[in-house]
Amino acid sequence: MTSAHDKYGRPTVVVTGMGVITSLGAGKSQNWAKLMEGRSGIRRISRFPTEGLKTTIAGAVDSVPVEPFCSTELAERMAALVAEEAIAEAGLGAKGNFPGPLFLAVAPVEMEWTHREALAAAAGANEKVGYGDLLRASASGRFHSIHERCLFGSVAEHLAERFGTKGSPISVSTACASGASAIQLGIEALRRGEADAALCIGTDGSVNPEAFIRFSLLSALSTANDPPEAAAKPFAKDRDGFVMAEGAAALVIESLESAQARGARILGVLAGCGEMADSFHRTRSSPDGKAIIGCIRNAIADAGLTPDDIDYVNPHGTGTPENDKMEYLGIVTVFGERAKSIPVSSNKSMVGHTLSAAGAVETVFTLLTLQHQRLPPTINYKIPDPAIMLDVVPNVARDAKVTHVLSNSFGFGGQNVSLVISGEPA
């Protein structure tokens, strides 16, 4: 039985198109096939020299050429690719005329070293280069392209122009929860009745030396460089950090009413979203797990469900000692005894942590899980952590009956978002 409105009387929001690119490949079918095989996309970094770095591996997307490399450019190109895939699947609107707003999760934009070096070269400073030299060069008027590329709104603006989305595009950052936040903003807009459809995208192309070194200096990255594909070990006892990765995912979301009216194929329901911010610390969760627990509970309640209705969890599951411990605390607190039997498998064991894109990438993978009724594994799970007794779907994919899935995303800065994704309208 399908209903145009949920139990709270709000428009039911469904997904009608998806696109994804990760270190496993481009497109849904390639990604799904490799997830099912338990393949890893983590490789030795070839984009820049890694001498002197503690971590030398990443899940970079090298299949999209950007020369000279620019993270924001890569993020934009990947976002365009996945949006094309999603819109084609949804069959909504006309080329360059998408009938709804854009919500984009994207990493903060920065001027990159190539830009600064171009300015320094143009300044022709002999001895010591200072910002005064760069400013002298910038005033020449030859660097307008840097201004446009490095504005924080530029990726969303270019995508809005290309796909013809409606209204002012939103660029959202909640660190590693950004992808889920973009979807949440879309769900809320449709529930308000502001639009019948929205395009939600998460994208991240941050494998450049400086971004990489910043995470390394925070001791967040795995240093288990050999072999690269074994480095990401969510929930395992020997987990030692996340593996930085790139990727993008797009979802065309619609009100169920609008999707049914045009006879669209419904890929799943975005049944609920919840969030709660943590006020404890910039990079660590409150030890009592309050914000994580509250976030999960808010999402399940927003879906009009109870914890007993959830039959699979797509966790944040980064593979850092801290995240996985706290996420386990959240899952155990919310699900109680059932926590031991609900499958919880981390896509990040295979694709790495796609940062701003992760919430969107994992939503696409969750929808594929619902569609295929098959759970992707947590690979590299060799040594169970006795403090984390979960069914992580160790190492091998398996069939399962899945109806309602909880997907978690937790960001630095204490920004937590959970989504509840269902196979079909309740």
Place this chain on the structure above:
Amino acid sequence: MPDAPREAWITGIGMVSCLGESADAHWQGLNEARLCLNSKSFAPYFVHPLAPIDLDRLIPKKSDQRQMEGWQRIGTYAAGLALENAGLKGNRELLARTDMIVAAAGGERDTAVDCNVLTNKAKSANPGVFLNERLMSDLRPTLFLAQLSNLLAGNISIVHGVTGSSRTFMGEEAAGVDAVRIALARILAGQSDLALVGGSYNGEREDLLLLYDTGEQLLRGSFKPVWERSASPGMVLGSLGAFLVLEARTHAQARGRAPRARLRAVLSERSSRPAQAVTRSLTAMWQKLAPQRAGARMAIISGATGTEPATGEERAWLKTVSDLPVRATGSKLGHGLEPQFPMNIALATLVLGRGKLFPAMDSSGVELEHDGPIDQVVVTSVGHWRGEGMALVEAVN
């Protein structure tokens, strides 16, 4: 039976700028002819420097202050002022239900590290390895957290305890407009009862001057108010922090809070800015506000940047709409990108509270002196590159 239409009140404002850190300081500064301008430190560029603020009062832990860069300290402080103004400060129950949308850029850099790398990298035997070595040893680990856009919101959660929800919008002026627009839409739709929304900007930074200078977007030569820059256009950056507490009328009344103003509507538009696009956006938004605009006792507070063609088109559009009094706050406070629109809504709230407008700062004929009472203010935003926005703020009688 359907509920009565929901209404959003502004129950708190927090502002910091070159004019100071209180409502009174801002009102006084706007009424004085004095200009707070630093024309030396970043010559040939001008900046409106932040007035001294007592950080310790609202960010009491030194360890918190150390974990932030300037833009985060400005924003966390301004957020504290808004929470205090709304009677929320220290109220853990309400703060745990406060939804936050922050408009932020970020990326405050260690310019000494940058300059060292730029000076020596090309000369080194292996430039890529040299970059790795320098960044690994010279970057402070916590600097990253002071650079991340979403960590202004993170710091507000940590310092002030705002935890209902937390979202950060990026994208220059438009981020500020859309932050307020979505916070308002959520309240009007019943998705939220209480919201903290705003942003901050540190205008006194070489690295950000550089970004806007690559686009030739900065004023050089001699200082002029924004409407008078058409011959030599450009922004003058200002350090700004501005936050609003928006609250459902029912929620405010239930806790006995009086409104400072009503936020009636916020609109935004985008275009890729062909000629006259700004005019079309402003006209479309102005017409959408027509049913709510009462007319006579109205003023326009403009977020004009002083760049072209953005400000030129806004100037021409203003002449077509009416003879309403106009004030561009960028002439006085500088341009702060993300927080400019929330700041102008806060200043509109100030105007409505006083019931009158502050003096003009323009000799080009856009701003005219006006003595009459004011009970509605339209706030405009025309981003220096993209994004147009408009708000209607009104007195609650």
